[in-house]
Structures are given as structure tokens and as C-alpha cells.
Amino acid sequence: MSSLFVNIFNGIVIGTIYALSALGISLILGAMNVMNFAHGEFYIFGAYFSYFFSRSLGFSPLIAILLSLGLIFWIGFLVEKTLIHSTYGNLMDSLIITFILSIVLQNIALIIFGPYPKKPPSWIIGSINVLDLFYYSSQRLITFIVAVLLLILFFIVMNKTWFGKIVRAISADREVASLMGINCDKVNSFSFGFGVALAGVAGAIISPIFGVTPMGGVGIGLTSVVVVVLGGMGSFKGCVIGGLLLGIIENIGVAYISSGYRNIFGFIILILILLFRPSGLFGTTIK
Amino acid sequence: MWKLKGENISKSFGGVTALKEVNFGIKEGEIVGLIGPNGAGKTTLFNVVAGVYRPDKGSIYLDDENVTNLNSHQLCRKGIARTFQIPRPFPELTCLENIMVSIIGREEKIHNSNEKLKEAKKFLKFVDLDNYGNILAKNLNLIQKKRLEVARALATNPKIMLLDEVFAGLNNTEIRDAVKLIERMKNEFEITQFWIEHVMGVIMEIAERIIVLDNGEKISEGKPIEVARDPKVIEAYLGDTDV
């Protein structure tokens, strides 16, 4: 019984990571109408940077994560300016470009960091007795708490700040937003930077647990996309619930079937959604 | 008795109600005008009729058959053709190819390719673009694009044509040409026409009946002179700065 609890709780922890990453995709999709297939690669670079700052330069984990977050934001910002911007309005080009970008980034990671997993240092050691039900690793627990805080912060930014309101206005109706005098172009670079930074920070905080490899972004990128479709394109709430749901399903599935098939559950869910509820849990389909 | 009929059509986008319980009917062979100020919902009504959007409520009948849930291409095969407010010819295809697509789209079983080509040329000639057959559509000017689009729509062999602001952006002589085209369309092809115009100009001379939309609601309907005198219509247009 306690192993079921552990699996569910593991699922919730990883689910918050999926949710963070998926929110990034959703934000970019809503604000720019771009499906970012290189999202997983920003996730692994978030992890690699935090590894680099903490292990190689000796910064404390928190500082390393913040530095990594800032760096990913700027890389995203520049990527939007140089590559994505010109594809604006052309969905096919943006799909192709972000796919190529994912291959390029994977190979840069491979060349710089090598094929073997890298792990930033843990923030904390030991484990905690949870309600006398099971022992749980303190690192996982604290990662979970940080992820939840970040999710809350995201919703505060989207609901309370000027940037959030503008992005929501653009997502709702691009034409109306531009009629209201919003400069969509300027918002684009910020949105892309912000969106990939969400993936980056997700990667940075989870990597002390799982480590990171150059190809590790493929799975998480796909999972995030599935979460967005599951939650419903355009729905931030859907990303969170979809992320948690998928995290739990995956962990239970892996425990009872096979760990080699972790990513298959996401795909099966994707197919089921496409068959029975294309608009996802809370959203609408986009054209 | 109606060729095309809409009953209680409502459509909203998010918070914006574009159409509210709109009823309309068009008889065979009629030319009906649809006017209204900016954002009145005219184009939305066309899009609902042509199957681009599903109405939230209400039904559309073509020859008394309920066609509300058909897709664009199915409606086209049933005889509804349309043009777009901002013309959308296939930019990377030549003018002739643009029209060929319509002819192919009919999916007629017996048809050899020479005949198709001849027919396509006939439609190009109808809109005076016969010298532009091999030019890519993106190289045409706005008026030529509009004409190409009319030809492309005609080539689907429609029974009803929905025309969205064919006169916008045209000068007086060009409008005269366009009017001739419209009249020939009625006489040579016997097509029922439903027509959007933003301003109450030429349409008042040609249309047999006018429907006026404002804020998604039908506010008036009748003969052009009656409509032009209707205080509700005058009021709606007073608020509109474009006139």
C-alpha cells in the first residue's frame, strides 16, 4: 500500500514539473501561435546551466538556479528575435524551425557536456516520515514545494501584472489586442523568453533528483505538449491539472508495467484525447 | 419558397456577440443586399452560411434542406459559392490554375483535361483576365484579385453567390465595370446573389431587397428606398464614421 502512496506522490512531484514546463508551451502558443518543439531542450539547458554554475563555478544551488533561469530567458529572447520572429504567422515554418532548433541544442549539449548524465548537487539530504505512511526523500519534497511556489508565482504574474494581462489579451484575440494598441511584436520576445524560462527552471529544480542527459529533453518536451493538449489548448488551469494527472498516471503505469515505457502513457492519452475530446479537459481546439 | 433561408441565427466569439437571432430569406434569382456599419456581423453571417463557422443557435436551409451542419466544401457542392472581403486567390498558383481548382473541385466523373482547360479560360474571359492566365495570382492588383475570385467562385457552378464587399476600394469607373459584371452574372448564369456592402452606394440601385444588420441584429429589411428612409437605419449609420 505504501508503495502506491509513494508512486502517487512521485507522480504529483513530477506532475508539478510537467505543469511548469507545459505552462511555458501554452504561454508561447497563446501569445505567439507558435508550437515550440525545442521546449524540452530549454529544460535540459536549464538543468545543465544550474549544474555548471553550482558544480563548476561553486555557486550555491539557489543562486545557480536563478542564474540559469536568467540565462535561459535571455537565450529564449534572442532565439525569438533571430529565428522565430520571421516565421510569425506561418505555422509550418515555426514547427520546422523549432524542430531543427531542438536537434541543434541537443547536439550542442552533447558536445559541451558529453553523453553521460550530469547531476547538480542536492539541496538537502535525508528523508522524512510522511504521516507515518512512508518515508519520502527530503530533496523531492523540497523540490515539490519550490515547484508549487513557482506555479503560484506564475498565476500571480499572469493575473496581476501588466505583462500577464497583455499576454492574456493577445491569446484571447490577437486582432483586437493589436487594435487596442498592444505591440504584439514586443511582447513576443518576452513571452518566448518567459515561456522557455519556465521549462528551464523546471529542469533546474528537478535535475538534482534525476540528472540530465542531452537527449533527456525529447521526452519532457513531448510530455509537455501532451499536457497542453490534455488540459486543453489555451487553458493554464488545464496545464496544471493535466500535468498532475499525467505525472500520476505515468508513475503508476511505470510501477506496474515497465519503466522502458514511461513515455508511452502520454502518447496513449494523446490518442485518446484526439479520439474522444479534442478540446482537452478545459480548452478549445486551435485552428 | 425560399432558395436560401436562415432562422434565428446566433453566433458569438468569446464575449462578442456577432449575430443575434438573425432571420433572413432569399428567393431564387433575387439580388439581395446586406448592409450595416463596421462590425455589424455581415461577414460573420456569410461565414456561418458558407460553413466556415457553425452557428451557436439557429438553422440554415437551402431549398428547404437543412444544411446547418455541412462543411464549406459540401455547401459549395450544393451550390453556395462565396468571395472574401479581403480577396484570397491562391497566391502561388497562376490565374488559370486558380480556376482549374474550382473545376476539379466539382468532382465530375467524365471530363477530359482539355475541356477543363477550355472551361477555365472561359471563366477567365468572363472577368476580363484572359491575358493573365499564366500570371501568378499574387502578382495581380487588388481589383484583378477580386475579379479572379469572382471567376473562381463562378467556376464551381453555383446556384447562389455570396459576395463580400466587391466594391470596396474601387473607383467610379471600376464600380461601373463591376456592376456590369454583376448584371451579367444574373443574366448569363442565372445566379441568385446575396451581397454585402458596407456603404449604401451602388447596392441601392441594383439590389431588389436590402437587409440591414447592426450590432449583430437585423434592424430593417425591405426595398432599397424604404430601407434608406428607415430612421433606425439612419441612426445606425450616424454612429459610423466611415460613411
Next chain:
Amino acid sequence: MKKSNKNLLLVIFLGIVVCLPFLLDDYWLHVAILTLFYVIMASSWNLLAGYTGQVSFAHAAFAAIGAYISGILSVQMSISPLITLLFGSVIAAIFGLGLGLLCLKMGGIYLSLTTLGFSEIVHIIIKNEYEITRGTMGLEVPNLLGFYSKTAYFYIMLLVTFIIIFFLAKLIKSDHGLKFKSVLNDELAASSIGIDTVKVRVIAFTISSAIAGFAGGLYGHYLLLITPEMSSLSQMFMILAMTIIGGMGTLSGPIAGAVFLQVLSEYIRIFGKFHLLLFGVISLLVIKFAPGGIVGLYRKITQSKTDPLKIETQSKYDY
């Protein structure tokens, strides 16, 4: 360029290609065979992306499906590869049809994300179902002909490539091709004049999947050892890069791109691990600065020399 000139060039080019086994050593003949495989793959992916505007990321996966189905059937049931090859192609087509029907009514973005997922899943299944696929060890499959001859295989590949290119050329020139292009140009306008855009896209996707499955089978029975690498995203990327660098939306583009990248790969062998990175950067540069690829550049050069007005009337698509 004048038509007769163009034809002459084509004949010379074909003549050289046919003579290749006598001009190349064993190793380069191997490269030539691989190139032909990529020509087929890039050309059929181009039918999708270049002519109907849908981006599938499962093209390599379909090839792997073709190769593994054909391989497994021929190994386990001792059926001649000449027959199992067709099975592989049909199964790939069925998967293509299914995925197409599932996603295409909802617009292109769903096809891209679903095929990306599908491609990963195929990869994972091949790796994990060790008992059937031999996992990362690779599956040994019989030779197509029953005897080993590079020269013979080259001619088979060449013949198949010809047939497929010829078929694609005919298809693109046909009424179906015009429908494809209308959907690529403007989906809304196409459906407004009676084109069933979903059907058109599903047809294109199924055809291209079938071709990929067939090519994959041929490739497998040449290599004699097939590995999960066939279905990897790196493979997919190579196909995509070849099409883009050669010139998407033209018949000759994918051919030029496949030849260019294959030959380039051979010359930069020493930089092994930089391959994909380099090709990625080249494709990004091409998209940004020469979106027509090699073919587009070539046309620009020859056209500006002959007749500037001609640009106006030249259809972007090959005829």
C-alpha cells in the same frame, strides 16, 4: 533555361548516374545507395510538407516500420523479402491513414505533435521489444535478392527511385496535385470552392507514409542489420534538412539536398559528432536567407540572367 537545354542536361545527368557502378569504388557505391534511399525519403516527405503544407515528424518512423515489418516477416516466416517489402509498405500506409484521420480534421499542428509522439513511441517499442526486434543489438534480415551484389542493389534502388520520382511528378502535375497546392496556398479558400481539405491531406499523408515504408524495407534488406536508430529523430532531421536545403516544394530540391548532404557527410567524416549540429545550422541559415534552398538559388541565378520578366509567370512548383 530553354526546354531542350534542360532536357539535355537531364539526359547527361541520368547517363552519369546509370554509369556510377563503373565509376565508383565499393565504398562510394555504398554511399550512392544510401543517397538513393534518402532521395526517396526526402522526396516523399516533400510531397507532404512542400505540396500540402503539413509537417510530419514520423517519416523516419514509417521507414523503420517498413524495415522492421518486412524484416521480421521474412525472418520469422521465411517469406521472400520481395513480398514482405510490400507488407511493410502497406502497414506503414495504414498507420499513416490512421494518424491522418485522427489529427488532420483538427489542423496541421496536431499532425505535427502527434507524429512527433508517434515517432518516439515507435523508437521506444523497437528498443524495448527485444524478443521480436533484437532491441539495440539490431535485427539481422535477409538480403533482398538472396545474393549479395552492391551493383545489383544499386540498380534496384535506382529503378525504384526513378519510379517513385516519376510517380510523384505525375501526381503533382495531376488534378490531385493541384488540389494539394490549393490546400497549401489557402485552406479556407480551397474549401470554399469545394475542395475537401481534410481528405486531400489524409490522401497525401497516406501516400507519403506508404512510400516511406517501402523505402525503409528496401534499405533494411540492403543493410542486412536494422537498428532502432532508423526511427530516431536524428534520422527524421536528416530527411527534413535535405528537403529544406535542397528546396522544399520543388521536385528536384529533395534530390539535390539528399545528394549534397550525403556527399558533404562523407567529406566531413572526421568531425563525426559535429555532423548534426552543422546540418542544423545550415538548415536554419537556408530557411532564413535562402528559403528556396539550392534549387531556389539556382533558379534565381539562371532567371536573372535570361529574362527578368519571367519571374512573374514562373510557377513556384515544378512541372
